[in-house]
Amino acid sequence: MHGVDRSSLPAINTRVDVLLNGVTYPSRVEDVEGDLLLVVAPMGRRGTLAASEGDALELAWLHDDARVAAPARLTERTPDRPRYWGVKIVGDVQRNTRRGFVRGGGGERICLQRTDEPGPPVNGYVMDIGEVSVRVRLLECDYRRSQQVMMTITLSEHVVCMPGQVLDVRYVFETEHFDVIVTYEPTEADRRTIRSYIYRRMVEQRRRLR
Numbered sequence: 001m002h003g004v005d006r007s008s009l010p011a012i013n014t015r016v017d018v019l020l021n022g023v024t025y026p027s028r029v030e031d032v033e034g035d036l037l038l039v040v041a042p043m044g045r046r047g048t049l050a051a052s053e054g055d056a057l058e059l060a061w062l063h064d065d066a067r068v069a070a071p072a073r074l075t076e077r078t079p080d081r082p083r084y085w086g087v088k089i090v091g092d093v094q095r096n097t098r099r100g101f102v103r104g105g106g107g108e109r110i111c112l113q114r115t116d117e118p119g120p121p122v123n124g125y126v127m128d129i130g131e132v133s134v135r136v137r138l139l140e141c142d143y144r145r146s147q148q149v150m151m152t153i154t155l156s157e158h159v160v161c162m163p164g165q166v167l168d169v170r171y172v173f174e175t176e177h178f179d180v181i182v183t184y185e186p187t188e189a190d191r192r193t194i195r196s197y198i199y200r201r202m203v204e205q206r207r208r209l210r
Contacts, residue, residue: 052074
């Protein structure tokens with residue numbers, strides 16, 4: 001493998017993210033044999049996810065405090081309870097850092113609407129926001145990676161409207177919500193608005209902690 005050596009593969013009990021059909025689900029490594037991993041079958045709202053042997057996946061995990069990811073393939077499904085998936089790493093392990101710039105906020109209202117296909121607007125709230133991306137929590141979600149959206153975000157007295165692209169969709173099993181990460185390239189005016197809002201929130205939080 002290139003990028004990150006084989007020793008960076010996740011060990012037993014490592015928490016991993018499994019990407020299937022454009023949505024990321026949490027899982028855990030149960031056993032390792034070379035580039036073959038046995039992971040707990042990811043769960044969605046309707047139970048164990050529907051998948052077939054040979055399906056393309058992506059696995060992501062933390063290595064040396066950095067997020068890394070590798071393409072993989074589903075090799076087997078066990079009928080045991082709990083169910084497990086056999087997963088084979090089939091490509092390079094690469095660093096997959098997704099954060100950049102200062103981030104902050106949380107709780108702001110946001111509305112997303114698909115622009116590449118017809119679809120109703122979906123309301124949610126911001127988990128955190130930066131100058132190039134936002135993490136949104138939604139109760140219902142049918143978004144997938146690479147889809148195009150238009151966002152309307154309420155930042156105090158300002159309303160920012162801009163297009164973006166879905167970078168990742170993660171199902172949060174504990175709360176049965178979805179976290180959607182959207183990247184964007186704001187205008188300089190919108191960038192200043194976001195940056196100013198984040199720093200203002202940071203100052204307010206520090207004052208409350210004094």
